[in-house]
Amino acid sequence: MDQLPITLKTWLVSFAPEAYRELVSAIISTAAIIGVFASLFALTTVLERKGLGRIQNRFGPNRVGPFGFLQPVADGIKALIKEDIVPRAADSVVHFLAPLVLVAPVFLALAVIPMGRNLVAIDLDSGVLFFFAVGAATELSVFMAGWSSRNKYSLLGAMRAIAQMISYEVPLILSSVSVIMIAGSLSTVAIVDSQAGGLANWFVFTPWGLAGFILFMIAAAAESNRSPFDLPEGESEIIAGYYIEYSGFKFALFFLGEYIGMFAVSGMAITLFLGGWHAPFGFLEWVPSYFWFFGKLLILIAGFIWVRGTLPRLRMDQLMNFAWKFMLPMALVNLVAAGLWHLLGTGVSRWLICSLVVVGPYILLGRTLFHSNNVGKRIYRYAE
Amino acid sequence: MLGKGIIKGMAETARNFVGSYVSEDRLTTVQYPEERLPQKEAARNFPFLVYDGTEAEAGLRCVACQICEKECPPQCIYITKSKDRKPDHAGKPQFYPAIFDIDISVCMSCQICVEVCPFDAIKMDTEFELSTTDRFGGLLQHKGDLSRSNTYFQKLHPTDAAEADARLAAERAKAEAKAKADAEAKAKAAAAAKPAAPAPQPAPVEPAVAK
Numbered sequence: 001m002d003q004l005p006i007t008l009k010t011w012l013v014s015f016a017p018e019a020y021r022e023l024v025s026a027i028i029s030t031a032a033i034i035g036v037f038a039s040l041f042a043l044t045t046v047l048e049r050k051g052l053g054r055i056q057n058r059f060g061p062n063r064v065g066p067f068g069f070l071q072p073v074a075d076g077i078k079a080l081i082k083e084d085i086v087p088r089a090a091d092s093v094v095h096f097l098a099p100l101v102l103v104a105p106v107f108l109a110l111a112v113i114p115m116g117r118n119l120v121a122i123d124l125d126s127g128v129l130f131f132f133a134v135g136a137a138t139e140l141s142v143f144m145a146g147w148s149s150r151n152k153y154s155l156l157g158a159m160r161a162i163a164q165m166i167s168y169e170v171p172l173i174l175s176s177v178s179v180i181m182i183a184g185s186l187s188t189v190a191i192v193d194s195q196a197g198g199l200a201n202w203f204v205f206t207p208w209g210l211a212g213f214i215l216f217m218i219a220a221a222a223e224s225n226r227s228p229f230d231l232p233e234g235e236s237e238i239i240a241g242y243y244i245e246y247s248g249f250k251f252a253l254f255f256l257g258e259y260i261g262m263f264a265v266s267g268m269a270i271t272l273f274l275g276g277w278h279a280p281f282g283f284l285e286w287v288p289s290y291f292w293f294f295g296k297l298l299i300l301i302a303g304f305i306w307v308r309g310t311l312p313r314l315r316m317d318q319l320m321n322f323a324w325k326f327m328l329p330m331a332l333v334n335l336v337a338a339g340l341w342h343l344l345g346t347g348v349s350r351w352l353i354c355s356l357v358v359v360g361p362y363i364l365l366g367r368t369l370f371h372s373n374n375v376g377k378r379i380y381r382y383a384e
Numbered sequence: 385m386l387g388k389g390i391i392k393g394m395a396e397t398a399r400n401f402v403g404s405y406v407s408e409d410r411l412t413t414v415q416y417p418e419e420r421l422p423q424k425e426a427a428r429n430f431p432f433l434v435y436d437g438t439e440a441e442a443g444l445r446c447v448a449c450q451i452c453e454k455e456c457p458p459q460c461i462y463i464t465k466s467k468d469r470k471p472d473h474a475g476k477p478q479f480y481p482a483i484f485d486i487d488i489s490v491c492m493s494c495q496i497c498v499e500v501c502p503f504d505a506i507k508m509d510t511e512f513e514l515s516t517t518d519r520f521g522g523l524l525q526h527k528g529d530l531s532r533s534n535t536y537f538q539k540l541h542p543t544d545a546a547e548a549d550a551r552l553a554a555e556r557a558k559a560e561a562k563a564k565a566d567a568e569a570k571a572k573a574a575a576a577a578k579p580a581a582p583a584p585q586p587a588p589v590e591p592a593v594a595k
Contacts, residue, residue, distance in 0.1 A: 045511075051401065054400070054401045054404045055397045055400050055401045055407070056400070057400055057403075057404050057410045057411055058404075058411070058413055059411060059413055059415070062415075245573065248581075306394060306397065306398070306401075307394070309397050310390075310393045310394050310396075311390065311393065361454040362386065363385060363386075365386070366385055366387070367386075368387025369386075
């Protein structure tokens with residue numbers, strides 16, 4: 001049962017002629033990833049809308065199909081039959097390419113995520129590096145979309161997106177470097193293997209791991225343009241940001257790309273910090289490994305939805321200050337903590353020292369950055 | 385400490401999320417086609433024609449005076465007067481509308497037609513599910529579509545209906561009293577004229593009201 005997808009694949013590949021086996025195997029892996037994650041996308045859109053509705057004491061979609069779970073089908077049909085509008089002034093080639101340039105890399109990024117025991121499309125020796133390199137390509141697509149639409153709102157949105165994504169790329173990568181330091185490998189499979197053996201070995205249950213995980217998730221929310229970092233879209237300010245001029249299926253592709261990007265980065269968080277496909281306890285090992293991966297993924301997605309339902313959108317200066325004045329120093333401090341963790345051997349002392357190294361700067365930074373400017377109760381003065 | 389506010393906010397939204405499943409009172413949404421809110425008595429949408437009794441054609445209160453047609457600000461009413469007459473609710477022969485059309489795509493629900501009608505013949509409906517696939521013919525309502533019984537009106541706007549009914553009953557009573565007085569006067573005149581000349585009859589009088 002655990003190896004069912006792999007046996008299925010080898011069985012399918014065995015039908016192909018000898019020369020094409022490698023190609024067929026690659027195609028099957030790709031098709032499986034696209035199929036699984038596209039359906040997960042459909043499921044997530046409806047769950048997100050229902051969850052947000054419940055957070056706001058509404059029902060959410062409940063009209064199409066049982067409990068509204070066929071809503072994404074209706075949305076998909078609508079997106080497909082909508083008119084595809086390309087503005088006359090737009091650069092039509094770049095305008096057309098932008099959604100594809102977004103969707104292709106986010107699916108590529110999924111290729112290095114181990115979703116179960118032996119269940120990884122390609123086990124690269126530098127998988128983490130590949131992931132971040134490919135993930136950075138989404139910035140290109142965002143700017144292509146913003147620039148080619150020839151619309152001031154979309155250009156503003158694209159510029160915001162670029163500024164935000166580049167700023168948050170730094171803490172995102174730095175927080176994952178601590179894991180690479182401890183695991184001693186860039187291979188995602190090796191990182192997952194180093195966390196084998198239950199909850200205690202997951203990196204998230206160490207001081208540097210917890211801090212790294214939180215930093216990683218914050219940066220991930222910013223990377224995937226999720227609320228509260230959804231300034232590039234900013235419906236109330238710049239309408240829809242860089243995809244203002246997109247309609248129909250191109251818009252749906254952007255939407256898809258954004259969600260798949262969120263899944264990919266959540267999958268990376270699981271790989272780096274949450275023990276990948278490993279079960280939390282030894283006696284739960286009989287549950288197929290991919291259930292654990294997708295269970296963890298759904299929990300992280302639920303967290304994203306919860307945050308989206310809670311936090312208001314940041315202002316641009318707050319966003320930048322947070323990235324450069326808080327996230328970056330904390331990520332660097334976290335590297336020091338991870339180094340100390342490695343050097344101090346096993347014992348209680350390293351828990352204490354590493355916790356201090358992480359928590360001290362956190363409190364100090366929090367005090368100096370966010371409480372120094374005398375924010376009191378606002379006093380309103382009216383004309384006499 | 386940094387992040388305390390975020391945790392507080394997250395707890396609040398989590399409470400809302402769970403609470404919406406636990407207590408039904410939190411969900412204020414009325415799921416419209418299945419559930420409906422009761423309408424306010426003063427609700428109004430488009431006009432309709434009132435008829436007394438059970439037959440729309442016979443009991444229609446409208447006498448085709450065309451005041452509403454003239455007063456209608458967007459001019460959405462079209463009336464053609466009949467050639468013949470039929471008795472109204474008090475038994476008096478009146479014209480009736482041969483054609484009475486209201487284009488509800490033009491109507492602005494101002495209720496002026498209701499206010500100017502001296503016969504309490506046109507009132508405001510509360511029906512709002514009027515969508516149609518034909519925006520010309522589908523939204524042009526003819527006399528048959530517009531006619532509603534008085535009982536429907538009484539159910540819709542009880543206060544207004546009671547007022548109108550009282551007014552009409554008073555009118556009817558007056559007409560009856562007048563008819564009775566006329567009949568008495570006629571009888572008296574006949575009695576007075578009998579001894580002198582029994583032959584000449586007075587000009588034909590309108591028939592007295594039944595009931």
